[in-house]
Each structure stands twice: as structure tokens, then as C-alpha cells.
Amino acid sequence: MTISPNASRLTLPANAGRPLLWLARTAITSVLHFVDPPAHETYAGYEWLDDPGATFVTLRIAGRLRGCIGTLIPYQSLELDVQHNALSAAFEDPRFPPVTTAELSLIEIEVSVLSTPEPVYFSSRAEALERLRPGVDGVVLRVPGGRATFLPQVWDELPEPEEFMRHLMQKAGLAPTYWSDDVRLERYTVTAYSEESGTEPAGSWS
Numbered sequence: 001m002t003i004s005p006n007a008s009r010l011t012l013p014a015n016a017g018r019p020l021l022w023l024a025r026t027a028i029t030s031v032l033h034f035v036d037p038p039a040h041e042t043y044a045g046y047e048w049l050d051d052p053g054a055t056f057v058t059l060r061i062a063g064r065l066r067g068c069i070g071t072l073i074p075y076q077s078l079e080l081d082v083q084h085n086a087l088s089a090a091f092e093d094p095r096f097p098p099v100t101t102a103e104l105s106l107i108e109i110e111v112s113v114l115s116t117p118e119p120v121y122f123s124s125r126a127e128a129l130e131r132l133r134p135g136v137d138g139v140v141l142r143v144p145g146g147r148a149t150f151l152p153q154v155w156d157e158l159p160e161p162e163e164f165m166r167h168l169m170q171k172a173g174l175a176p177t178y179w180s181d182d183v184r185l186e187r188y189t190v191t192a193y194s195e196e197s198g199t200e201p202a203g204s205w206s
Contacts, residue, residue, distance in 0.1 A: 010048060010051055010053055010078065010113065011048060012048065012113065012191055013045075013048065016048075016113075016191070016193065017111075017193030019046060019049065020055075020078075020082055020111040020113070020193055021109055021111055021193055021194075021195045023049075023079060023082045023083055023086070024057050024082050024083070024085075024086035024109050024111055025086070025109055025195070026038065027082075027083040027086045027087050028086055028087065028090045028099065028104070028107075028109075029104065031087065031090070031091065032099070032100075032101045032104055033101075037083070040079070048078065049077065049078050049079040050077050050078070050079065051077065051078055052074035052075065052076065052077060052078070053074050053077065053078030053081050053082075053113060053114075054070070054071040054072055054073055054074045054075075054081065054113070054114040054116075055070055055071060055078065055081045055082050055085055055111055055112060055113050055114065056068060056069070056070025056071070056085060056111075056112040056114065056151055056190075057069060057070065057082065057085040057086045057088075057089045057109065057110070057111055057112075058089065058109070058110040058111075058112070058151070058153075059089050059090060059099070059107050059108070059109060059110075060107070060108045060110070061103060061106045061107055061108070062106070066096060066099065066103070066107060067089035067090055067093040067095075067096050067099065068089055068093065068151075069085050069088035069089040069092065069093055070085050070112070070114070070149075070151075071084075071085060071114075072114065072117060072140060072149065072188075073116075073117075078113070082111055086109070086111075108194060108195060109194070109195050110153075110192055110193065110194040110195075111192070111193050111194075112151055112153070112190040112191070112192040112193075113190060113191045113192075114138065114188050114189075114190050115188045115189045115190070116188065117138075117140055117186035117187065117188040118186060118187060118188070119184070119185070119186055120132070120139075120185040120186060120187050122185070125165075125179045125183075128165075128183075128185055129161040129162060129165060130161075132161050132164070132165075132187065133187075134155045134159055134160075134161060134164070135152065135155045135156075135159075136152060136155075136189060137152060137187040137188070137189065138150060138151045138152045138187065138188045138189065138190055139164070139168060139185060139186070139187055140185065140186040140187070140188070141168050141169065141171075141172050141183070141184075141185060142183075142184040142185070142186070143172060143174065143178075143180075143182055143183055143184070144182050146172045146173055146174070147172065148168055148169075148171040148172035148173075149168075150164065150167070150168050150171070151190060151192075152189065152190055152192075153190075153192065154167075
């Protein structure tokens, strides 16, 4: 588990990772095993799951990305957002085929809870790069007709701001060196929880 500072306006307890990962894995498992997911219940001490939250769910197999889908702005409960994004990452990420039952035991799940994105103010590309905090900031790139984001975890693979920005431009469908007065950037931090590969969901997180 890694935690970035000021990660969320939600009050996340110290043991938040277990229920969040349980919700994600159980949602995927329920679809693959053709069973209904557990009915919603608000357990004492877990009321925070009913609060609005924005999350990303990332799936990996042997360290390689297998799916990643998320939400930038809260619009539903944290519980529902994790479940929805887990299913989207497993079955609707256009970069990958749907996850199969055979892959379920190989997948490692990571749930990232996002803070509210805040604007980054700059007057040039160089200044924009200077204002980014490697290893801390998730970055949202907005241009007319397009948007892309990288979670803070991407800094592990792209540690230099210039390289980070080039790949983010490409993700948005732009040339790596693209720049104009229409570029808008936002940044956010995350609280991220990851599980051991092949973790099986227990009957309950409590």
C-alpha cells in the first residue's frame, strides 16, 4: 500500500484497503462465476463507503497492465464507484480483451482513491513541467475535444516530467511535443491499495 499526501477529502480509515479490494475482486468474480454480487449493506464502522468518491481500478498480471478504468470526479458512493470501475477495467477497457476465468487467479488488483483535481497554473510548457511533482501528482490533460490522465503510479515508469508529459500527450491522441494556449492541466493525489496476486475474496471484509 502506498499513500500520497492529501490523498482524499474522504476520511479513510487505516484498514480501508481490505474492503475496497474486496469490493473490486468480488465484483469481477461474480461476473465470471455467473453469481449475483453480495447485496449492499452498511456495516457499522464502514459508513464511509457510502460517501461520494472517485476511484481508479488497475489490474495487472505479472506486473503488466491488464486493465485500468476510473473516475475523476465523484458522482456516486465510493462502494459503487469501486465496483463499477472494477467491472469496467476487467471487461470494458478497449485496449484489452475481457478478463477470463483462467486469468482471475493471476490478476493483482489496485484501487486508487482520488483527491479532487485542482488546476495547475502556468504560462509555458516549461513552467507547467516545473509545477508537476514527480511521484506525487496524478495529472489530467485537457485540450479541446480530448482528455487524458495518468495516475501518480505512472511516475515509476516515466520519472522525468518531460517524458511523462510526452506520453500523456500521446495518450490524448496528440503529438508528443504538442503545445498550445488551449492546454489545461489539473493535478490530484491518490491513496492506493494493492493486493497480492491471486487473492481470493473472503465471504466478507469484516
